[in-house]
């Protein structure tokens with residue numbers, strides 16, 4: 001049975017991290033080269049961790065399914081990264097960032113982890129600037145800031161609308177340098193398909209060479225998963241189309257507990273779905289809500305040109321319902337509010353499922369040039385896709401799946417329930433509770449990768465100094481054989497469903513039942529529907545070509561096998577969490593004002609699921625959350 | 639134009655039919671050839687790659703090998719996609735292949751699609767090529783050497799607003815390789831100069847500036863990219879509109895670096 005020991009250090013919250021480091025076991029610089037560390041993924045989390053570990057002297061082996069580390073999905077992050085520098089003297093502090101994140105997550109994350117994140121945040125900015133990340137500057141040469149949802153300070157650092165790209169290039173370049181120095185061996189187009197366990201420890205991975213189809217394995221003293229989120233289970237999401245949950249799911253099936261799988265963020269400002277052909281949804285950065293005003297017409301089915309609708313007939317529903325935070329309420333609140341006005345018939349566009357985000361007033365007061373400099377590339381992106389210019393008419397937006405707060409359970413050292421297996425970045429569950437605040441993922445990924453994991457991993461590695469295994473251990477051949485067998489099974493079905501069509505249907509089931517609003521009956525029916533899709537897959541999928549070659553249909557199918565199981569666990573988790581909190585809106589737990597109603601007495605815990613075998617239902621464990629610094633309160637943004 | 643949104647009993651969107659002449663090549667070492675496909679009922683709201691998804695889905699459902707092509711973010715930022723469409727890298731329009739929209743093509747058009755193949759980008763399969771040579775150019779010096787650890791406060795080194803914006807113009811490069819595919823000489827000068835420009839403009843990039851330009855320019859030659867002959871096709875095909883002024887900067891830096899002497903980094907390493 002899994003044991004959930006969070007290993008939170010004793011002492012006052014401000015001192016936990018530093019005293020933890022002072023007492024951790026270390027690996028000395030001379031010994032580091034004798035350890036092989038496997039890192040899967042080169043998003044912000046993986047690239048920063050791999051380059052930092054290599055610079056410390058470890059031998060690092062890095063795996064990605066992309067053709068180069070610079071393509072990881074982190075590249076697409078637009079809006080910015082948080083840090084409590086308090087450059088604006090507007091009341092920011094470590095405590096304030098901690099407070100905002102805890103409250104934003106609706107009190108479902110670990111205080112100690114969140115506090116450490118806030119403490120580390122300022123170092124990230126220093127590190128990135130030193131690498132040459134061109135953060136926006138004011139005319140006096142100082143760093144500029146903007147504001148994101150759920151906070152009352154300006155603490156977000158940005159590079160136009162391409163912050164993720166610039167941060168990732170910084171980490172990618174650091175990684176390239178270590179490759180040149182021979183400290184990192186890079187395996188591109190190599191997809192991890194399983195975790196190798198020896199005597200209860202993670203000792204390596206099995207991967208598929210996506211060019212020649214061969215199945216290989218590699219051994220190491222630690223495996224770090226930095227493989228991002230599993231939001232593409234919904235098919236339509238803002239994730240890159242190859243994003244998937246295979247690495248963490250395979251680790252889960254080898255014994256790593258999966259925490260809060262149903263906590264998925266639906267982002268309020270995305271370009272609405274236009275048809276069934278659609279392969280992904282495009283996010284419009286939340287930073288737009290700094291200047292864009294969200295509204296719908298007060299009259300249902302008002303088809304007038306938005307510019308012709310007079311002020312008094314516009315319903316600025318966020319500003320009216322949440323006067324303190326207005327357009328900058330947190331994402332879960334903004335998304336649900338959009339759904340509510342559309343369900344009430346006030347939505348716009350031909351489906352009635354979109355709302356306006358209007359820059360008319362901002363352009364009038366700040367000038368077109370200022371707005372263009374701040375958001376130019378987002379405006380361009382929108383008009384390329386929709387053929388409409390947001391300078392002349394409001395954006396039309398609707399919520400879409402965006403981010404997974406859930407992920408592999410990790411302790412304070414970022415180690416999963418499998419010794420030697422670590423999870424960082426979006427792949428873990430640690431810091432965002434039931435809802436993540438904008439610009440906080442980039443912060444967490446880089447905190448994990450540059451500053452936390454490199455300092456905690458030594459403690460687990462040190463005892464392994466003379467205890468190594470290599471790929472001649474029978475566990476490697478056995479795991480490889482299991483992977484080959486899985487591939488053969490999928491290849492040999494030769495039915496007539498395509499993986500794409502099954503994935504699209506899975507996405508709809510999860511979106512309709514485990515999306516913005518949930519109830520027990522729908523979730524139970526979703527479990528049946530997912531089961532049907534699983535059957536259809538295993539009886540009727542068809543993969544053309546061979547497995548000894550580039551085969552993109554096979555790649556999709558192997559990821560889908562895992563999405564089907566992840567989708568099932570998400571519904572099960574949502575069903576068992578009989579309360580509303582953050583993103584998890586249970587229709588049977590609504591407060592009088594229509595907001596979520598938490599049940600702290602019964603659900604102040606992390607739900608961590610244990611895989612118990614193909615034919616049995618996963619087991620749910622609880623890690624009780626303790627609130628030493630901040631007592632849970634009703635989360636109000638009014 | 640009013641967008642139609644299906645799934646709600648709305649009329650289905652307008653569609654077009656297209657003829658696709660696609661480059662097929664099972665493996666790098668094989669000979670490739672064109673094959674012609676008809677694809678009907680493509681919604682005008684679809685993107686160009688979604689049109690290829692529709693075509694591939696049809697091939698897969700008939701048990702045939704789909705056309706291999708790469709993409710990931712599908713919003714113009716990751717640089718994964720890259721197809722020569724009707725002779726132009728990324729096709730008509732100043733955007734990436736994934737940002738091309740079907741509404742920009744005529745109903746009934748024949749469209750030819752080929753890989754970004756040049757000497758330094760060997761074909762892997764169909765429209766997929768190996769662009770790892772670009773990574774090796776960055777490995778040669780496209781970074782600032784820093785460890786993860788305490789650093790000075792960024793505001794202690796003010797940087798002019800316009801300088802940062804200029805650096806960001808250069809570092810907006812997505813590494814797609816269109817510049818190389820467009821160049822009659824197969825040169826990667828725009829790619830390389832963009833990184834040199836980005837880091838060379840910032841105070842943080844100064845200590846390694848000469849070393850960087852020398853090593854990166856040498857790496858370009860070693861990887862088999864052609865030299866720059868000022869055709870400027872690279873700038874015209876760059877989806878991020880990166881200017882060839884950075885090539886001028888790189889050349890000036892290179893001359894300075896070669897005059898000022900050799901690499902003394904090795905001197906620091908203890909044996």
Ligand SMILES: Cc1cc2nc3c(=O)[nH]c(=O)nc-3n(C[C@H](O)[C@H](O)[C@H](O)COP(=O)(O)OP(=O)(O)OC[C@H]3O[C@@H](n4cnc5c(N)ncnc54)[C@H](O)[C@@H]3O)c2cc1C
Nearest residue numbers: 041042043044045074077079080192228425426439441442
């Ligand atoms: C459009 C968009 C905009 C966003 N904007 C912001 C923002 O402004 N601010 C913010 O804080 N957050 C933002 N986010 C969220 C944030 O970008 C992500 O949460 C974050 O980048 C995730 O980084 P990561 O390092 O965990 O993983 P990723 O960047 O997703 O990287 C995953 C890596 O794992 C590899 N990988 C995965 N599985 C395997 C496998 N089986 N085998 C081998 N390799 C594998 C991939 O190749 C890749 O390298 C945004 C997200 C989206 C979608």
Ligand code: FES
Nearest residue numbers: 710712717719736
């Ligand atoms: S798929 Fe990312 S740029 Fe086209």
